[in-house]
Amino acid sequence: MQAFAGGERGMKHTYRLSGLKLASHFDLPALPEWDGPADAPADVDCRLGEVPSRLNQPDYIAPIFQTSGAGEYLLVLPGTGRILVRNGNEITVEPEAGPAPSNLSAILTGPIQAVLWHQRELLPLHASVVVIKGRAVVLCGNGAAGKSTLAALLAAQDQCVIADDICVVDARNNGDVLALPGSARLQLWRDALVELGVATDGLKRALEHKERYFFDCSIGIPFEPYKLAAVVQLARNALPPARLNRLRGAQAANALYDCVHSPRPARALGRAQPIFAAFSRLASARVGFWRLMVPEGLAGLREAAAQLLVAPEG
Amino acid sequence: MAGIWWLASYPKSGNTWLRVALASLLSGRPADFNAMPLMSLIATNRAWFDKAIGLESADLTIEQEINLRPRAYEIWSAEAEQPLYCKAHDAYLMTPAGEPLFPTAVTFGAVYIVRDPRAVAVSYANHLAETIDETIVRMDDPARAASAAPGRLSRHQQPRFGAWRDHVESWLSAPFPVHLVRYEDMHRDPHGAFTAVVAFLGLPCDRERITAAVDAASFARLQEQERATGFIEKPRRAAAFFREGTVDGWRRSLLPEQAAHIAAAHGNVMRRCNYDTLLMPLPAERGAA
Numbered sequence: 074m075q076a077f078a079g080g081e082r083g084m085k086h087t088y089r090l091s092g093l094k095l096a097s098h099f100d101l102p103a104l105p106e107w108d109g110p111a112d113a114p115a116d117v118d119c120r121l122g123e124v125p126s127r128l129n130q131p132d133y134i135a136p137i138f139q140t141s142g143a144g145e146y147l148l149v150l151p152g153t154g155r156i157l158v159r160n161g162n163e164i165t166v167e168p169e170a171g172p173a174p175s176n177l178s179a180i181l182t183g184p185i186q187a188v189l190w191h192q193r194e195l196l197p198l199h200a201s202v203v204v205i206k207g208r209a210v211v212l213c214g215n216g217a218a219g220k221s222t223l224a225a226l227l228a229a230q231d232q233c234v235i236a237d238d239i240c241v242v243d244a245r246n247n248g249d250v251l252a253l254p255g256s257a258r259l260q261l262w263r264d265a266l267v268e269l270g271v272a273t274d275g276l277k278r279a280l281e282h283k284e285r286y287f288f289d290c291s292i293g294i295p296f297e298p299y300k301l302a303a304v305v306q307l308a309r310n311a312l313p314p315a316r317l318n319r320l321r322g323a324q325a326a327n328a329l330y331d332c333v334h335s336p337r338p339a340r341a342l343g344r345a346q347p348i349f350a351a352f353s354r355l356a357s358a359r360v361g362f363w364r365l366m367v368p369e370g371l372a373g374l375r376e377a378a379a380q381l382l383v384a385p386e387g
Numbered sequence: 388m389a390g391i392w393w394l395a396s397y398p399k400s401g402n403t404w405l406r407v408a409l410a411s412l413l414s415g416r417p418a419d420f421n422a423m424p425l426m427s428l429i430a431t432n433r434a435w436f437d438k439a440i441g442l443e444s445a446d447l448t449i450e451q452e453i454n455l456r457p458r459a460y461e462i463w464s465a466e467a468e469q470p471l472y473c474k475a476h477d478a479y480l481m482t483p484a485g486e487p488l489f490p491t492a493v494t495f496g497a498v499y500i501v502r503d504p505r506a507v508a509v510s511y512a513n514h515l516a517e518t519i520d521e522t523i524v525r526m527d528d529p530a531r532a533a534s535a536a537p538g539r540l541s542r543h544q545q546p547r548f549g550a551w552r553d554h555v556e557s558w559l560s561a562p563f564p565v566h567l568v569r570y571e572d573m574h575r576d577p578h579g580a581f582t583a584v585v586a587f588l589g590l591p592c593d594r595e596r597i598t599a600a601v602d603a604a605s606f607a608r609l610q611e612q613e614r615a616t617g618f619i620e621k622p623r624r625a626a627a628f629f630r631e632g633t634v635d636g637w638r639r640s641l642l643p644e645q646a647a648h649i650a651a652a653h654g655n656v657m658r659r660c661n662y663d664t665l666l667m668p669l670p671a672e673r674g675a676a
Contacts, residue, residue, distance in 0.1 A: 136455065137442065148442075150451070183443055184443060216434060217433065267538075283445075311616055311621070
């Protein structure tokens with residue numbers, strides 16, 4: 074058994090997590106460094122510690138995770154370790170014995186971060202976000218749909234990327250629906266970087282065992298929530314041209330539900346009804362829902378980027 | 388609980404033909420192969436895996452992914468309201484954790500489509516835009532998986548094929564009902580071959596609907612649709628997905644030594660599937676490798 078540090082000892086990393094301060098035992102290079110007051114207390118702790126193999130009274134048991142109420146989520150992932158997330162402010166990690174897991178950082182900043190936001194009653198979307206004409210446009214879609222590559226293409230045309238992989242949406246109030254800036258550090262696969270003409274030499278890997286790299290496309294974005302203007306769902310088109318179609322009604326609702334990050338843990342944590350209600354909030358705040366049909370390859374994504382830049386607002 | 392019918396084959400063996408025919412039968416109209424809601428499920432579908440497991444497979448190691456795939460299939464089955472039809476290009480194999488990749492408890496059975504490996508070699512080489520010799524080596528490799536491609540994220544997880552002979556044998560010895568259908572029989576007598584598949588799956592054998600479904604899946608129609616709308620499953624490097632669709636086209640494309648190599652490597656299984664290993668390429672029309 075490893076010796077675990079207690080309290081704040083060893084929490085040498087601090088990060089900005091969409092406006093929150095995260096103190097961590099672990100290097101989490103996907104996240105921007107904390108740039109607020111140094112003496113600000115941490116909102117979220119991510120610490121090394123002992124984690125049980127099961128929860129005391131789980132009310133949802135999936136193959137690799139369990140939940141208890143809205144406040145406890147336990148991930149048991151052979152080859153990586155056990156991770157307990159509690160009350161939206163406490164992450165405890167017991168890595169598997171042996172060589173350091175190659176994907177712990179990616180798991181913490183991806184699905185574990187999403188669970189944390191679900192517990193905090195915000196809406197994490199599996200999406201990149203680009204600010205076009207001053208308004209936040211969410212780019213969502215399944216894995217390999219081209220979200221991050223499209224964001225990189227838009228960044229190359231002077232649009233501002235404010236989030237990659239996770240977009241945190243605040244739809245709790247009756248005012249505007251807001252997208253909270255996350256990280257402008259895109260995670261791109263080697264083939265996408267090659268097609269974009271970016272050498273991978275000197276880029277830091279986002280995963281040790283796969284050729285996924287961090288690619289900074291804007292430095293030091295200010296923390297400023299943006300009004301959410303549109304949710305754009307990327308889908309594959311077999312042939313050119315790229316097409317942007319407005320979605321309404323059930324199609325729009327499905328587009329939103331499809332892009333919720335970690336939907337199964339969200340349901341287990343009792344978030345199904347609030348997510349349903351969030352759609353109504355987005356619709357009444359006049360957030361537009363679109364499907365962007367993207368032909369294969371970089372040429373298709375370039376067409377898609379051009380469509381987004383000339384699209385009508387809303 | 389529903390369950391899963393696996394529509395299994397080595398690549399380029401007629402799986403899409405079968406799924407288009409089944410989709411047309413079940414929906415009662417000619418299927419659009421870019422939108423077949425009842426037949427779009429693929430065992431290596433990354434998005435479906437991610438939604439079932441609650442993690443992003445892109446973050447997992449290859450071993451973690453394959454060890455969790457049986458759990459994903461159990462969830463797909465548990466949450467389905469009707470039988471699932473799922474395309475599979477993996478061999479029927481054990482995961483590194485030591486359990487069947489395709490769990491028996493949620494499996495109704497499998498339709499296994501086999502095609503003469505000499506024809507597969509020609510078709511697959513075109514599909515992968517590689518030489519026939521490279522494809523022959525690929526089909527002979529017991530550890531062969533789809534290209535690992537660590538530098539790109541595919542919409543699919545990495546299927547594990549193994550050698551062609553092992554692929555066929557693994558499915559034919561799976562511990563659940565398996566209906567073997569030969570590509571060549573689907574070509575020669577599509578109505579009869581498809582009727583047998585429909586009966587095996589326990590679907591109504593309505594003659595008119597079966598005829599309409601077979602017509603909807605004719606190779607000429609599939610080629611025509613690909614020309615008109617493209618096919619989302621076509622690899623970027625391949626000129627076309629539906630290329631020739633013949634039974635003995637390999638005799639104009641393979642060299643004698645290539646045909647002999649395939650027969651030597653896979654002969655036992657070829658004979659078991661009623662392929663004549665002594666049949667040779669046509670000398671006069673033979674093309675370059």
